Amino acid sequence: LAKTTQPISMDSYEGQEVNITCSHNNIATNDYITWYQQFPSQGPRFIIQGYKTKVTNEVASLFIPADRKSSTLSLPRVSLSDTAVYYCLVGDIASGGSYIPTFGRGTSLIVHP
Amino acid sequence: NAGVTQTPKFRVLKTGQSMTLLCAQDMNHEYMYWYRQDPGMGLRLIHYSVGEGTTAKGEVPDGYNVSRLKKQNFLLGLESAAPSQTSVYFCASSYTMGLAGLSYEQYFGPGTRLTVT
Numbered sequence: 001l002a003k004t005t006q007p008i009s010m011d012s013y014e015g016q017e018v019n020i021t022c023s024h025n026n027i028a029t030n031d032y033i034t035w036y037q038q039f040p041s042q043g044p045r046f047i048i049q050g051y052k053t054k055v056t057n058e059v060a061s062l063f064i065p066a067d068r069k070s071s072t073l074s075l076p077r078v079s080l081s082d083t084a085v086y087y088c089l090v091g092d093i094a095s096g097g098s099y100i101p102t103f104g105r106g107t108s109l110i111v112h113p
Numbered sequence: 114n115a116g117v118t119q120t121p122k123f124r125v126l127k128t129g130q131s132m133t134l135l136c137a138q139d140m141n142h143e144y145m146y147w148y149r150q151d152p153g154m155g156l157r158l159i160h161y162s163v164g165e166g167t168t169a170k171g172e173v174p175d176g177y178n179v180s181r182l183k184k185q186n187f188l189l190g191l192e193s194a195a196p197s198q199t200s201v202y203f204c205a206s207s208y209t210m211g212l213a214g215l216s217y218e219q220y221f222g223p224g225t226r227l228t229v230t
Binding site for chain 2: 044100105
Protein backbone atom coordinates (compact mmCIF):
# COMPACT_ATOMS: atom_id res chain seq x y z
CA LEU A 1 0.00 0.00 0.00
CA ALA A 2 1.34 3.42 -0.97
CA LYS A 3 0.29 5.14 2.25
CA THR A 4 1.77 8.54 3.01
CA THR A 5 3.09 9.98 6.25
CA GLN A 6 3.37 13.69 6.98
CA PRO A 7 3.96 15.75 10.13
CA ILE A 8 0.66 16.68 11.74
CA SER A 9 1.56 20.33 12.24
CA MET A 10 4.29 22.91 11.71
CA ASP A 11 4.82 26.48 12.84
CA SER A 12 6.75 29.20 11.03
CA TYR A 13 7.12 32.97 10.83
CA GLU A 14 6.54 35.37 8.01
CA GLY A 15 9.41 35.55 5.55
CA GLN A 16 10.85 32.15 6.42
CA GLU A 17 11.18 29.17 4.09
CA VAL A 18 9.04 26.18 5.06
CA ASN A 19 9.80 22.59 4.09
CA ILE A 20 7.17 19.88 4.54
CA THR A 21 8.23 16.29 3.95
CA CYS A 22 5.97 13.40 2.99
CA SER A 23 7.04 9.76 3.16
CA HIS A 24 5.64 7.35 0.56
CA ASN A 25 7.82 4.25 0.86
CA ASN A 26 5.75 2.06 -1.46
CA ILE A 27 5.07 4.49 -4.27
CA ALA A 28 4.45 2.82 -7.62
CA THR A 29 7.07 3.07 -10.32
CA ASN A 30 4.93 5.18 -12.63
CA ASP A 31 3.16 7.32 -10.04
CA TYR A 32 3.35 11.08 -9.68
CA ILE A 33 3.54 12.91 -6.35
CA THR A 34 1.07 15.75 -6.00
CA TRP A 35 0.59 18.38 -3.31
CA TYR A 36 -2.56 20.27 -2.40
CA GLN A 37 -3.36 23.25 -0.16
CA GLN A 38 -6.60 23.59 1.76
CA PHE A 39 -7.98 26.61 3.59
CA PRO A 40 -10.78 26.28 6.17
CA SER A 41 -14.23 25.72 4.65
CA GLN A 42 -12.80 25.30 1.15
CA GLY A 43 -11.92 22.40 -1.09
CA PRO A 44 -8.24 21.50 -1.64
CA ARG A 45 -6.35 23.35 -4.33
CA PHE A 46 -3.58 21.89 -6.49
CA ILE A 47 -0.13 23.35 -5.77
CA ILE A 48 2.49 21.29 -7.55
CA GLN A 49 3.32 17.82 -8.80
CA GLY A 50 6.42 15.93 -9.85
CA TYR A 51 7.87 12.57 -10.74
CA LYS A 52 11.56 12.94 -9.86
CA THR A 53 14.29 15.47 -9.03
CA LYS A 54 13.06 19.04 -8.65
CA VAL A 55 10.03 20.90 -9.89
CA THR A 56 9.41 24.61 -9.39
CA ASN A 57 6.48 26.85 -10.17
CA GLU A 58 5.41 30.31 -9.10
CA VAL A 59 4.11 29.06 -5.76
CA ALA A 60 6.43 26.32 -4.52
CA SER A 61 9.21 23.85 -5.22
CA LEU A 62 9.04 20.09 -4.95
CA PHE A 63 12.13 18.02 -4.23
CA ILE A 64 12.06 14.28 -4.91
CA PRO A 65 15.13 12.13 -4.20
CA ALA A 66 16.27 9.41 -6.57
CA ASP A 67 14.57 6.60 -4.63
CA ARG A 68 11.26 8.55 -4.67
CA LYS A 69 10.33 7.26 -1.22
CA SER A 70 9.76 10.79 0.04
CA SER A 71 9.15 14.27 -1.26
CA THR A 72 9.58 17.74 0.20
CA LEU A 73 7.33 20.67 -0.51
CA SER A 74 9.20 23.95 -0.13
CA LEU A 75 7.36 27.24 0.34
CA PRO A 76 9.70 30.24 0.00
CA ARG A 77 9.22 33.28 2.23
CA VAL A 78 5.83 32.33 3.68
CA SER A 79 3.22 34.91 4.59
CA LEU A 80 0.21 34.79 6.90
CA SER A 81 -1.95 33.78 3.93
CA ASP A 82 0.02 30.52 3.61
CA THR A 83 -1.56 29.28 6.85
CA ALA A 84 -3.42 26.19 5.63
CA VAL A 85 -3.36 22.40 5.59
CA TYR A 86 -1.03 20.82 3.04
CA TYR A 87 -1.63 17.32 1.66
CA CYS A 88 0.57 15.05 -0.38
CA LEU A 89 -1.13 12.62 -2.72
CA VAL A 90 0.02 9.40 -4.37
CA GLY A 91 -1.83 6.42 -5.76
CA ASP A 92 -2.89 3.29 -3.91
CA ILE A 93 -4.64 0.00 -4.66
CA ALA A 94 -8.27 -0.07 -3.53
CA SER A 95 -9.89 -3.24 -2.17
CA GLY A 96 -11.33 -3.94 -5.61
CA GLY A 97 -7.88 -3.84 -7.19
CA SER A 98 -8.19 -0.47 -8.91
CA TYR A 99 -5.58 2.25 -8.60
CA ILE A 100 -6.97 5.28 -6.79
CA PRO A 101 -5.68 8.64 -5.54
CA THR A 102 -4.91 8.57 -1.81
CA PHE A 103 -4.44 11.64 0.31
CA GLY A 104 -2.26 11.79 3.39
CA ARG A 105 -3.69 13.14 6.65
CA GLY A 106 -2.23 16.56 5.97
CA THR A 107 0.14 18.98 7.67
CA SER A 108 -1.39 22.01 9.36
CA LEU A 109 0.97 24.95 8.78
CA ILE A 110 0.55 28.02 10.96
CA VAL A 111 2.47 31.14 9.97
CA HIS A 112 3.00 33.67 12.75
CA PRO A 113 3.61 37.43 12.31
CA ASN B 114 -16.54 28.82 -15.97
CA ALA B 115 -18.04 27.81 -12.64
CA GLY B 116 -15.62 24.90 -12.24
CA VAL B 117 -16.99 22.32 -9.79
CA THR B 118 -20.20 23.13 -7.94
CA GLN B 119 -21.94 21.18 -5.18
CA THR B 120 -25.47 21.33 -3.84
CA PRO B 121 -26.55 21.66 -1.13
CA LYS B 122 -23.90 23.46 0.95
CA PHE B 123 -25.36 22.34 4.27
CA ARG B 124 -27.82 19.67 5.32
CA VAL B 125 -29.07 18.15 8.55
CA LEU B 126 -30.63 14.69 8.40
CA LYS B 127 -32.20 12.41 10.94
CA THR B 128 -30.95 8.85 11.23
CA GLY B 129 -32.57 6.69 8.57
CA GLN B 130 -33.42 9.51 6.17
CA SER B 131 -32.11 9.55 2.62
CA MET B 132 -30.63 12.28 0.49
CA THR B 133 -28.69 12.94 -2.69
CA LEU B 134 -25.73 15.26 -3.09
CA LEU B 135 -25.23 16.75 -6.53
CA CYS B 136 -21.89 17.59 -8.12
CA ALA B 137 -21.60 19.38 -11.45
CA GLN B 138 -18.52 20.34 -13.48
CA ASP B 139 -18.25 22.41 -16.64
CA MET B 140 -14.68 21.50 -17.64
CA ASN B 141 -15.57 18.44 -19.73
CA HIS B 142 -13.58 16.21 -17.38
CA GLU B 143 -13.90 12.45 -17.73
CA TYR B 144 -13.02 11.64 -14.13
CA MET B 145 -15.08 12.57 -11.09
CA TYR B 146 -14.72 11.73 -7.41
CA TRP B 147 -16.54 11.89 -4.10
CA TYR B 148 -14.51 12.28 -0.90
CA ARG B 149 -15.40 12.65 2.73
CA GLN B 150 -13.30 14.64 5.15
CA ASP B 151 -13.32 14.03 8.87
CA PRO B 152 -11.16 15.77 11.50
CA GLY B 153 -7.63 14.32 11.53
CA MET B 154 -8.40 11.85 8.74
CA GLY B 155 -7.61 13.83 5.63
CA LEU B 156 -9.74 13.13 2.56
CA ARG B 157 -10.93 9.59 1.89
CA LEU B 158 -12.25 8.50 -1.47
CA ILE B 159 -15.81 7.13 -1.39
CA HIS B 160 -16.56 6.42 -5.06
CA TYR B 161 -15.27 7.62 -8.36
CA SER B 162 -16.16 7.56 -12.03
CA VAL B 163 -13.93 7.23 -15.09
CA GLY B 164 -16.63 8.35 -17.51
CA GLU B 165 -20.34 8.71 -18.18
CA GLY B 166 -22.23 5.63 -17.08
CA THR B 167 -19.36 4.14 -15.06
CA THR B 168 -18.69 4.14 -11.32
CA ALA B 169 -16.28 2.34 -9.00
CA LYS B 170 -15.65 1.94 -5.29
CA GLY B 171 -13.01 3.90 -3.47
CA GLU B 172 -11.55 3.48 0.00
CA VAL B 173 -14.77 3.91 2.05
CA PRO B 174 -17.79 3.05 -0.17
CA ASP B 175 -20.11 1.38 2.37
CA GLY B 176 -23.41 3.19 2.97
CA TYR B 177 -23.16 5.25 -0.22
CA ASN B 178 -24.27 4.87 -3.82
CA VAL B 179 -23.38 6.97 -6.85
CA SER B 180 -24.55 7.56 -10.39
CA ARG B 181 -23.04 9.27 -13.43
CA LEU B 182 -25.86 9.49 -15.96
CA LYS B 183 -24.42 12.61 -17.57
CA LYS B 184 -20.75 13.42 -18.05
CA GLN B 185 -21.00 16.69 -16.19
CA ASN B 186 -22.87 15.37 -13.15
CA PHE B 187 -21.93 12.94 -10.38
CA LEU B 188 -24.51 12.13 -7.70
CA LEU B 189 -23.82 10.73 -4.25
CA GLY B 190 -26.70 9.06 -2.43
CA LEU B 191 -27.22 8.07 1.17
CA GLU B 192 -30.10 5.61 1.36
CA SER B 193 -30.33 5.41 5.16
CA ALA B 194 -28.22 8.03 6.87
CA ALA B 195 -26.27 7.15 10.02
CA PRO B 196 -24.51 9.45 12.52
CA SER B 197 -21.18 7.99 11.32
CA GLN B 198 -21.84 9.70 7.98
CA THR B 199 -21.65 13.14 9.57
CA SER B 200 -18.84 14.71 7.59
CA VAL B 201 -17.85 17.24 4.97
CA TYR B 202 -18.24 15.86 1.47
CA PHE B 203 -16.12 17.08 -1.43
CA CYS B 204 -16.58 16.41 -5.09
CA ALA B 205 -13.67 16.70 -7.52
CA SER B 206 -12.99 16.22 -11.22
CA SER B 207 -9.89 15.77 -13.36
CA TYR B 208 -8.66 15.16 -16.90
CA THR B 209 -6.66 12.09 -15.84
CA MET B 210 -6.50 9.80 -12.84
CA GLY B 211 -2.87 9.14 -12.14
CA LEU B 212 -2.71 5.97 -14.19
CA ALA B 213 0.34 5.10 -16.25
CA GLY B 214 2.25 8.00 -14.81
CA LEU B 215 -0.39 10.62 -15.47
CA SER B 216 -1.09 13.39 -13.04
CA TYR B 217 -3.52 13.64 -10.17
CA GLU B 218 -4.46 17.28 -10.68
CA GLN B 219 -8.00 17.43 -9.38
CA TYR B 220 -10.37 20.38 -9.16
CA PHE B 221 -12.49 20.46 -6.04
CA GLY B 222 -15.90 21.85 -5.23
CA PRO B 223 -16.62 23.94 -2.11
CA GLY B 224 -17.97 21.02 -0.09
CA THR B 225 -21.23 19.96 1.56
CA ARG B 226 -21.41 19.87 5.34
CA LEU B 227 -23.73 17.04 6.39
CA THR B 228 -24.87 16.38 9.93
CA VAL B 229 -26.82 13.24 10.82
CA THR B 230 -28.57 13.32 14.18
